[in-house]
Amino acid sequence: MTAPALFQPLTLRGVTLKNRIGVSPMCMYSSEDGFATDFHLVHFGRFALGGAGLVIMEATAVDPAGRISPYDAGIWSDEHIPGLARVASFVAASGAVPGIQLGHAGRRASVREPWFAGAPLGDDAVEQGYPEGSPWVTQAPSAQPAGPEFPTPAEMTADDVRGSIEAWAAAARRAVTAGFRFIELHGAHGYLLHSFLSPLSNFRTDEFGGSVEGRRRYPLEVVRAIRAAVDDDIALSYRVSSVDGFEGGLDIDDTVDFARDLKAAGIDIIDTSSGGITTDRSMDTRVRRGYAFHADFSRAVREGADMPAATVGLITDPHQAESLLSHGDADMVLLGREMLNNPNWAHHALAALADSHEEWDIRYGSAIAPRAGTLARLAASGETPLTRFSM
Template identity: 50%
Template sequence: MSALFSPLTLRSLTLRNRVGVSPMCQYSSEDGFATDWHLVHLGAFATGGAGLVLTEAAAVTPEGRISPHDLGIWDDAHIPMLRHITAFCRAQGAVMGIQLAHAGRKASTRRPWEQPAGAVPLAEGGWDNVMAPSAVPFAPTYPLPQELSLDGIAQVIASFRAAANRALAAGFQVVELHAAHGYLLHEFLSPLANARTDRYGGSFENRTRLLLEVTDAVRAVWPDELPLIVRISATDWADGGWTVDESVQLASLLKARGVDLIDCSSGGLAAHQQIAIGPGYQVPFAHRIRAETGVPTAAVGLITDAAQAEQVVADGSADVVLLARELLRNPRWPLMAAHALGASITWPPQYERARLRS
């Protein structure tokens, strides 16, 4: 029996398999609204057999977008189209999740295909009031961020809580908090971005405070029967930054607060990071956190082959494998992988005539 294509139960939800869609920004929204692009994009993964489909980062405030073209969930008006998308994807058997995010000092940038090399990345139609734990820019070409006041921090927490309520109204079954890749919650974690001297800076306890407060706020309104995920960058890949040891400590704290799975990515906080990239290069982070804390984990990063993904789950390195670029290349990767592994998987009846036979 395939480990990758065995079900996984988190609280009251059961994923039909351990293949998930990693959040991938599409930069295709206007004023935060999902469009037909998102319906087709996410719907293809659901019909393609993924067990968990996560949206791209959905900004909890307008100024929390990575670009002016990011998905948002700061307004009730965003709910109807999102509900349409979740209804379609859930009807195909996928569990639907949304990633709630605030871009912090990396906000208001151009879309990737609109960024000339070496140029200031501030987007046309963007905003100058990018926020961060401290007035420390991501890179010399980025704008100087404003240090969040205590009132501003309280507003961020309230925005995540309100976004979780909207996510529930939109039909999502899973919420993922984005605390990775150099965005706001990660910025508070890392000494390379957080130079505060109040209760949100300095010690490990203080630097983790905002993420834990956001987690508590979301868990308080998110139904007990539904899972909560947190994505972290397990290391900054830079001297003096956030470390794997700290990620293990943090995972234990998150588990105690009702987090059901840690999505283990890395990097994105420091422009001078030195990442040792290779196939499955982030899997050891998921393995260590799972082994030392007992919290389920998701592995991400250059996982492309069915046998490779199978091994990640079979050897206990992670409970879920999240794919990104490989699913862009082939949204029906789960159907193909199940065939390669000799696993049983349901095909949409409309596609049954194309099912691969042994």
């Protein structure tokens, strides 16, 4: 019997995923000085044990100034490699492809954790318990803040931009040394790559601004530098904000055209997200959130740029995910919050779609057949979990 689309392998360059279920990169704000810890080993390792074909580690800063918060993971130093290597090694040994997202938050850096609303760090950050050096000066293509409450970033010089390109390439080399086989560049949500691309944040007049070609120059040079820095069998992904969602910003046609350039530069799959170019809520957003709300964007990219695309965003049900793939909306699905809720989502999806537990780790086998048989017997007898309380 043909496997469900969700459980057919996907090959990207020299990397083959056993299924088309990926764990979307999610910042966990659990590092000090960028170092991966036992938390990261267990956190990402359990997704691999849960059956996902791809586990992408959270946005990992290529430069200290590019951390979203002081507690972001980092890869700007060779000293970060051993901790990251433990994570990649366990993920690979557990049957998933180890991936990592490289990022630079640009003008949206130097903020508090999301449970503190992601507000910019104030001058009293150290007194409030944040590490020395908080807050720090953020960087951007132009000296325009990310929103009304954000500080004005430092406009990067041409030399800053070129130095940043090398920082991305060096980070990619470290990622490969650590054992990651899939590298994603975070080019969405108003972070540095996105802020160079969007006309709402890039007002430069030099070679890295102005025209569409100028605004694309920095992200494309980053991609080319990374492609040249890693082995040809390493898969590269690029996360886009498919639309800015604001008047005068990027729309899906812009993104499809940019995806063609990314493909030519060496990107193997586009990860379609949206929004984030500004935090100014007074501007009229056009992004409506709903189940699988980026699927139209991933379909447009895969058809318009003739390349694989992943979709993310409120994908919760195995049948929903299967439908997205079988109808051509995407080549793979990425799950974030749903994986936090259920790290075994991929195993349960296989059971739901193919009535199979063959991928379940044998060490967890007691959770499957005996339990299922007992529950079936109780259901046939009319007994429910609440029976004892209704007597």
